[in-house]
Amino acid sequence: xxxxxxxAFSYGDNTVLKDISMKxxxxxxxxxxxxxxxxxxxxxxxLAGLKKTDDGTIEIDGYNPFDRKPSFLSEIYYLPxxxxxxxxxxxxxxxxxxxxxxxxxxxxxxEIMQILETDEKMRMDRMSYGQxxxxxxxxxxxxxxKYLFMDEPTNGLDIPSKSxxxxxxxxxxxxxxxxxxxxxxxxxxxxxxDPIIILDRKDVLLNASLDEITEKLYFDYSTSIDPDALxxxxxxxxxxxxxxxxxxxxxxxxxxxxFNTVHKHKxxxxxxxxxxxA
Amino acid sequence: xxxxxxxxxxxxxxxxxxxxxxxxxxxITLLVLSTMAVTSYAFNGLITLLTTGHWFGTVAPIxxxxxxxxxxxxxxxAPAKLYGHLTDRKEGSAFIMLPASRLEKYVSMILITxxxxxxxxxxxxxxxxxxxxxxxxxxxxxxFSLMFFTxxxxxxxxxxxxxxxxxxxxxxxxxxxxxTPFLYLDDVFQGLMVFLLGALIFKTSKTGKxxxxxxxxxxxxxxxxxxIIAVSSINKFQVMMGTDINMTPALxxxxxxxxxxxxxxxxxxxxLWDGMLNxxxxxxxxxxxxxxxx
Numbered sequence: 001x002x003x004x005x006x007x008a009f010s011y012g013d014n015t016v017l018k019d020i021s022m023k024x025x026x027x028x029x030x031x032x033x034x035x036x037x038x039x040x041x042x043x044x045x046x047l048a049g050l051k052k053t054d055d056g057t058i059e060i061d062g063y064n065p066f067d068r069k070p071s072f073l074s075e076i077y078y079l080p081x082x083x084x085x086x087x088x089x090x091x092x093x094x095x096x097x098x099x100x101x102x103x104x105x106x107x108x109x110x111e112i113m114q115i116l117e118t119d120e121k122m123r124m125d126r127m128s129y130g131q132x133x134x135x136x137x138x139x140x141x142x143x144x145x146k147y148l149f150m151d152e153p154t155n156g157l158d159i160p161s162k163s164x165x166x167x168x169x170x171x172x173x174x175x176x177x178x179x180x181x182x183x184x185x186x187x188x189x190x191x192x193x194d195p196i197i198i199l200d201r202k203d204v205l206l207n208a209s210l211d212e213i214t215e216k217l218y219f220d221y222s223t224s225i226d227p228d229a230l231x232x233x234x235x236x237x238x239x240x241x242x243x244x245x246x247x248x249x250x251x252x253x254x255x256x257x258x259f260n261t262v263h264k265h266k267x268x269x270x271x272x273x274x275x276x277x278a
Numbered sequence: 279x280x281x282x283x284x285x286x287x288x289x290x291x292x293x294x295x296x297x298x299x300x301x302x303x304x305x306i307t308l309l310v311l312s313t314m315a316v317t318s319y320a321f322n323g324l325i326t327l328l329t330t331g332h333w334f335g336t337v338a339p340i341x342x343x344x345x346x347x348x349x350x351x352x353x354x355x356a357p358a359k360l361y362g363h364l365t366d367r368k369e370g371s372a373f374i375m376l377p378a379s380r381l382e383k384y385v386s387m388i389l390i391t392x393x394x395x396x397x398x399x400x401x402x403x404x405x406x407x408x409x410x411x412x413x414x415x416x417x418x419x420x421x422f423s424l425m426f427f428t429x430x431x432x433x434x435x436x437x438x439x440x441x442x443x444x445x446x447x448x449x450x451x452x453x454x455x456x457x458t459p460f461l462y463l464d465d466v467f468q469g470l471m472v473f474l475l476g477a478l479i480f481k482t483s484k485t486g487k488x489x490x491x492x493x494x495x496x497x498x499x500x501x502x503x504x505x506i507i508a509v510s511s512i513n514k515f516q517v518m519m520g521t522d523i524n525m526t527p528a529l530x531x532x533x534x535x536x537x538x539x540x541x542x543x544x545x546x547x548x549x550l551w552d553g554m555l556n557x558x559x560x561x562x563x564x565x566x567x568x569x570x571x572x
Contacts, residue, residue: 045371045572048371048375049374049375050371050374050375050571050572051571051572052571068374068379068380069282069379070280070282070285070288070377070378070379070382071280071282071377073375073376073377073378074377076375077375078371078375080367080368080371082367082368083368083372084363084366084368084369084372087302087303088302096295096298097295097376099291099295100288100291100292100295100376100377100378101377102377
């Protein structure tokens with residue numbers, strides 16, 4: 001389990017994260033959403049132990065990430081948005097690096113590379129950005145780590161690769177693995193992420209599963225405007241509205257609409273979800 | 279349960295991976311620089327053959343000079359080429375996230391930079407020089423043979439003829455200890471560690487900025503030490519300049535006890551000083567590796 005308590009982090013005078021508290025349970029694929037500059041990447045790097053917290057604590061299965069103990073590092077993998085290109089083939093990179101992650105599976109790496117249609121024998125420094133990203137995605141999943149943090153994993157992927165990515169994540173992630181995926185491309189990952197965390201500059205606005213969200217909010221795809229709607233937006237063929245779910249009716253979460261609703265009614269949403277993140 | 283601080287198996291795995299990275303990043307450059315002994319020799323021979331009609335090998339002083347220059351090139355470029363990328367966010371993150379302990383990564387870095395590189399360079403360079411001198415009679419003695427089998431003390435003693443010079447011979451004898459080649463191994467290590475530290479601190483122009491810092495540090499030290507030395511010795515020099523004293527080793531030792539002691543124990547002083555600096559550099563590199571953030 002990941003426990004974050006009153007986390008604070010600044011870049012000089014620029015406070016990025018302040019008083020952030022949340023818990024992440026095992027075996028879930030969390031979607032980390034937020035506007036530009038709210039500290040999504042910073043949070044991921046703090047979880048991966050790449051930075052030291054200014055204040056507060058992060059505890060992952062009893063480890064402080066910044067201690068960078070080998071047994072902790074072999075249980076996590078952080079896939080940044082920008083990845084380095086090794087001067088070797090993808091396959092030799094994977095077999096060389098993979099040996100450090102105790103549960104790394106080279107066959108799995110090769111299978112995922114095939115799913116993502118990337119040549120394992122190609123030199124990484126000759127790959128396109130998308131190919132390089134797919135190589136790292138394959139490597140990250142093949143590491144079989146308990147915690148996998150991904151920063152904008154679908155950036156740079158072409159349209160078929162995005163669905164291949166979803167397929168690979170669903171197929172090759174074990175049930176007890178916890179994934180935290182930061183993204184702006186919510187449509188790419190709509191079918192994958194649950195729960196959803198929405199981060200604000202100095203607050204966690206939402207940390208709830210899709211069931212909890214639909215229990216409290218109703219996503220209405222009708223053509224008539226509801227005056228009680230917390231958020232409404234015209235879409236081709238009608239509109240999408242988010243209204244408080246007073247009847248217990250079921251609906252499908254539209255993450256973009258949810259995100260906009262949360263940002264428009266921060267206090268209402270926090271109260272509605274009982275601020276259980278804190 | 280494996281140790282979190284240092285595990286031999288994990289370290290060996292890491293060292294092998296680090297060594298492979300070294301071959302990939304600097305292998306060819308090091309090979310080219312180390313084989314310069316033979317390429318420059320052949321080039322020089324060809325030039326003399328074309329201009330004079332006779333093949334002449336490169337004389338030892340020139341070979342030593344080339345070795346010295348290339349050695350400096352290796353010392354200045356290798357650390358930045360091997361570990362300079364760690365200041366880059368992408369590469370540095372990958373380094374930090376690799377499941378090995380900080381100590382294992384640090385020890386591997388020090389071994390590759392401070393031991394493996396000079397060892398490979400020296401072995402290839404001296405090896406080729408020995409081979410060339412065995413094959414070509416115009417080469418004379420190999421650099422290795424000149425460095426390790428020349429009796430500098432006897433050579434120096436043979437130049438002392440007058441009784442006055444002989445009087446100074448014990449001191450000179452001690453000073454000639456500086457010709458011991460092993461004495462310079464820690465200096466090579468020190469140079470590599472200085473440039474490794476620079477490679478881990480500066481994000482761009484790593485070698486240039488390290489050189490700049492060395493020059494600034496040298497100037498600062500000179501500005502601080504020169505007045506101290508001057509104040510402590512100037513009176514004695516002035517007194518002597520005004521008199522007709524015949525300087526003998528005993529008088530020298532009595533007047534300048536510290537300098538005299540240092541000259542008599544030049545190897546010890548040099549080793550202690552270098553040891554102290556090397557420890558400081560190793561500590562600073564450790565701090566940099568330990569506190570690296572991205």
